[in-house]
Amino acid sequence: MCEYCDMIGDKPKAVVLLSGGLDSVTALAIAREQGYEPCALTFRYGQRHAVEIEAATRIVEAMHVHDHKIVDIDLTVFGGSALTADIPVPKNQESSGIPITYVPARNTVFLSFALAYAEVLGAYDIFVGVNAIDYSGYPDCRPAYIEAFETMANLATRSTVEGTAKLRIHAPLIEMSKADIIREGTRLGVDYGLTTSCYDPDSEGRACGECDACRLRLKGFREAGLPDPGRYAKSANRAVA
Amino acid sequence: MCEYCDMIGDKPKAVVLLSGGLDSVTALAIAREQGYEPCALTFRYGQRHAVEIEAATRIVEAMHVHDHKIVDIDLTVFGGSALTADIPVPKNQESSGIPITYVPARNTVFLSFALAYAEVLGAYDIFVGVNAIDYSGYPDCRPAYIEAFETMANLATRSTVEGTAKLRIHAPLIEMSKADIIREGTRLGVDYGLTTSCYDPDSEGRACGECDACRLRLKGFREAGLPDPGRYAKSANRAVA
Numbered sequence: 304m305c306e307y308c309d310m311i312g313d314k315p316k317a318v319v320l321l322s323g324g325l326d327s328v329t330a331l332a333i334a335r336e337q338g339y340e341p342c343a344l345t346f347r348y349g350q351r352h353a354v355e356i357e358a359a360t361r362i363v364e365a366m367h368v369h370d371h372k373i374v375d376i377d378l379t380v381f382g383g384s385a386l387t388a389d390i391p392v393p394k395n396q397e398s399s400g401i402p403i404t405y406v407p408a409r410n411t412v413f414l415s416f417a418l419a420y421a422e423v424l425g426a427y428d429i430f431v432g433v434n435a436i437d438y439s440g441y442p443d444c445r446p447a448y449i450e451a452f453e454t455m456a457n458l459a460t461r462s463t464v465e466g467t468a469k470l471r472i473h474a475p476l477i478e479m480s481k482a483d484i485i486r487e488g489t490r491l492g493v494d495y496g497l498t499t500s501c502y503d504p505d506s507e508g509r510a511c512g513e514c515d516a517c518r519l520r521l522k523g524f525r526e527a528g529l530p531d532p533g534r535y536a537k538s539a540n541r542a543v544a
Numbered sequence: 545m546c547e548y549c550d551m552i553g554d555k556p557k558a559v560v561l562l563s564g565g566l567d568s569v570t571a572l573a574i575a576r577e578q579g580y581e582p583c584a585l586t587f588r589y590g591q592r593h594a595v596e597i598e599a600a601t602r603i604v605e606a607m608h609v610h611d612h613k614i615v616d617i618d619l620t621v622f623g624g625s626a627l628t629a630d631i632p633v634p635k636n637q638e639s640s641g642i643p644i645t646y647v648p649a650r651n652t653v654f655l656s657f658a659l660a661y662a663e664v665l666g667a668y669d670i671f672v673g674v675n676a677i678d679y680s681g682y683p684d685c686r687p688a689y690i691e692a693f694e695t696m697a698n699l700a701t702r703s704t705v706e707g708t709a710k711l712r713i714h715a716p717l718i719e720m721s722k723a724d725i726i727r728e729g730t731r732l733g734v735d736y737g738l739t740t741s742c743y744d745p746d747s748e749g750r751a752c753g754e755c756d757a758c759r760l761r762l763k764g765f766r767e768a769g770l771p772d773p774g775r776y777a778k779s780a781n782r783a784v785a
Contacts, residue, residue, distance in 0.1 A: 376617050381664040408660035411700045415656040419649035423622040442705040451699050455692035459652045464683040 314340040317428035317473070318417045321345050321371075323358030324500045325520055326432030326476055329488035331366065333475045334430045336491055341430070342370035344420055346413060348406075349379035354508040358499040365497055370424075374416055378406060410443035414452055414472065422460045427468040434476045434484065449474045481523025489529060496532035509536040555581040558669035558714070559658045562586050562612075564599030565741045566761055567673030567717055570729035572607065574716045575671040577732055582671070583611035585661055587654060589647075590620035595749040599740040606738055611665075615657055619647060651684035655693055655713065663701045668709040675717045675725065690715045722764025730770060737773035750777040 317339035319331045334341045345359040356373065363371045410433065417429045433444040442448060453472040457463045463470045476484050488495065500520045501510035510517050512535045524531040558580035560572045575582045586600040597614065604612045651674065658670045674685040683689060694713040698704045704711045717725050729736065741761040742751035751758050753776045765772040 372621055374618055374621050377615055378660065380613055380615050381660050406660075407663040408656055408701055411659055411696070412653070412656040415649055415653040418652055419619065419622050419647075422648040442702060443700045445699070448696070448699040451692075451696035455652070455689070455696045458686070458689040458692050459684045460649050461683060 314338055315428065316340045316342050316370075316424050316426040317430055318421045318424065318426055319343050319430040320413055320417055320432065321359045321362065322432075323355035323362065323498060324432070324516075325481075325488070325495060325498045325523075326434055326484060327359075328362050328366075328432075328493055328495070328498050329484050329491075330430045330432035330473075330475060331362070331368070332488055332491040332493050334428075334473070335366075337473075339428060339430075340370075341368055342420070342424055342426065343368050343372070344413075344417055345371065345373045346416070347373060347375045348409075348412075349377055354499050354501075354504050357508065358497060361497045365494060372420060376412065376416070378409070378412070381407060408443070410441070410448075411452070414456075418456050418460060418470070421470065422462045425462070427462070427466070427470050428473060429470070430473045430475065432476050433474050434479065434481070436478065436480050444477075446474070446477055449477065480526070481519055482526035485523050485527040485529060489527075494532070496534075498533065500533065505536045509534045511536060555579055556669065557581045557583050557611075557665050557667040558671055559662045559665065559667055560584050560671040561654055561658055561673065562600045562603065563673075564596040564601075564603065564739060565673070565757075566722075566729070566736060566739045566764075567675055567725060568600075569603050569607075569673075569734055569736075569739050570725050570732075571671045571673035571714075571716060572603070572609070573729055573732040573734050575669075575714070576607075578714075580669060580671075581611075582609055583661070583665055583667065584609050584613070585654075585658055586612065586614045587657070588614060588616045589650075589653075590618055595740050595742075595745050598749065599738060602738045606735060613661060617653065617657070619650070619653070622648060649684070651682070651689075652693070655697075659697050659701060659711070662711065663703045666703070668703070668707070668711050669714060670711070671714045671716065673717050674715050675720065675722070677719065677721050685718075687715070687718055690718065721767070722760055723767035726764050726768040726770060730768075735773070737775075739774065741774065746777045750775045752777060 317334050319334050319341045321327045321331060321343040331341050331343065343363055345356060347356055414429065414431065421427065421429055433449065435445050449472050453470065456470050499508065499510065500516045502514040502516050503511045510533055521531060558575045560575050560582045562568045562572060562584040572582050572584065584604055586597060588597055655670065655672065662668065662670055674690065676686050690713050694711065697711045740749065740751065741757045743755040743757045744752045751774055762772060
């Protein structure tokens with residue numbers, strides 16, 4: 304018998320955007336702690352690091368999430384990012400401005416699908432692990448953006464227009480540092496060994512330790528005073544973070 | 545030599561959502577008349593009426609649109625609509641409330657992709673043929689929704705945040721009756737024989753004449769005092785509209 308099923312009961316459902324990374328799994332754990340039954344949503348969007356999909360699947364199994372949709376969307380048709388086009392991922396660089404790993408309108412596309420999924424589920428809550436502190440400078444990770452999306456969403460669907468509840472976009476990590484996120488997830492029992500953050504993992508899914516995402520992750524664990532259980536390539540220089 | 549290429553020159557690009565229906569082709573003609581170079585965007589989203597894709601392709605060829613992206617997105621993964629799930633399309637029914645042909649968050653998903661495409665093109669204008677008068681009662685066809693999407697879009701992307709121009713969602717048909725749309729498109733030289741509106745065409749792509757979309761279309765042509773050049777099934781009772 305599943306201890307989580309037993310716990311779920313008549314909890315309200317919430318859609319959780321689950322990339323397979325450190326932030327999204329923490330958002331999932333927070334959604335559950337806040338009393339929601341999480342329904343996970345993952346995208347296969349032509350990203351180089353398809354290892355993310357495997358990580359999301361491992362997380363869903365380990366955390367007994369009963370509803371997980373993986374949606375195929377083709378963002379490569381437009382290109383324009385190091386994550387979806389044939390552009391090298393920068394290594395060991397200080398960020399300035401919005402980096403090349405930015406994918407045009409990615410969070411807007413992801414949240415739009417989450418809105419569709421929420422409506423079909425009869426859910427009024429969407430959790431997204433965006434973060435505006437230790438982040439990569441993406442415009443669609445900021446509080447003003449999340450608020451504007453929520454306003455739009457409440458005018459967009461049958462359930463938000465005809466229903467009685469208001470749709471809410473929860474971004475519980477938005478004001479947290481990476482170290483705070485790691486501490487909070489650790490408190491909630493998240494196994495970060497299941498997650499992947501690297502933009503450019505090797506053929507066996509091991510992190511490079513040098514891209515922007517790896518650097519933010521390593522810095523976060525160091526500041527939290529916790530070991531990073533992630534898998535890194537042997538050649539990865541984890542000291543650069 | 546293409547007379548349209550010659551005309552394009554340094555015109556600003558605009559993304560035009562092109563379903564292959566009457567409204568979207570009129571929006572395309574209006575975008576061109578307003579001085580934009582239209583870049584068409586069509587979705588293969590698991591709709592029953594895939595004949596729409598063929599219509600969009602015919603329109604793009606006939607109207608010499610040089611940039612046309614067809615994006616695969618899987619809205620069937622969620623279901624919840626007669627257009628994407630195994631639910632019959634209603635025939636000869638008066639509308640009341642939001643009908644079963646409503647696809648959860650469809651325009652939000654479509655506009656999100658248009659936003660991504662616009663950013664990659666360096667465009668700041670998106671045209672969408674939504675209509676709040678002779679329409680099917682969809683929430684994401686109303687002016688308040690379009691305005692909220694525009695506000696969100698201007699906080700969402702690199703080009704709207706770092707750029708100097710404001711992204712605009714143009715909905716030139718939003719306050720027009722179906723008859724007005726048909727008159728305007730006819731004035732602009734649109735060949736409505738290329739378009740398809742039916743939610744439930746037969747195997748040869750001929751319209752049923754009885755679904756909500758056919759009824760609105762037939763009523764529009766009648767009120768405009770113009771013949772409908774669309775292809776209808778022989779059995780279609782075009783008098784019911």
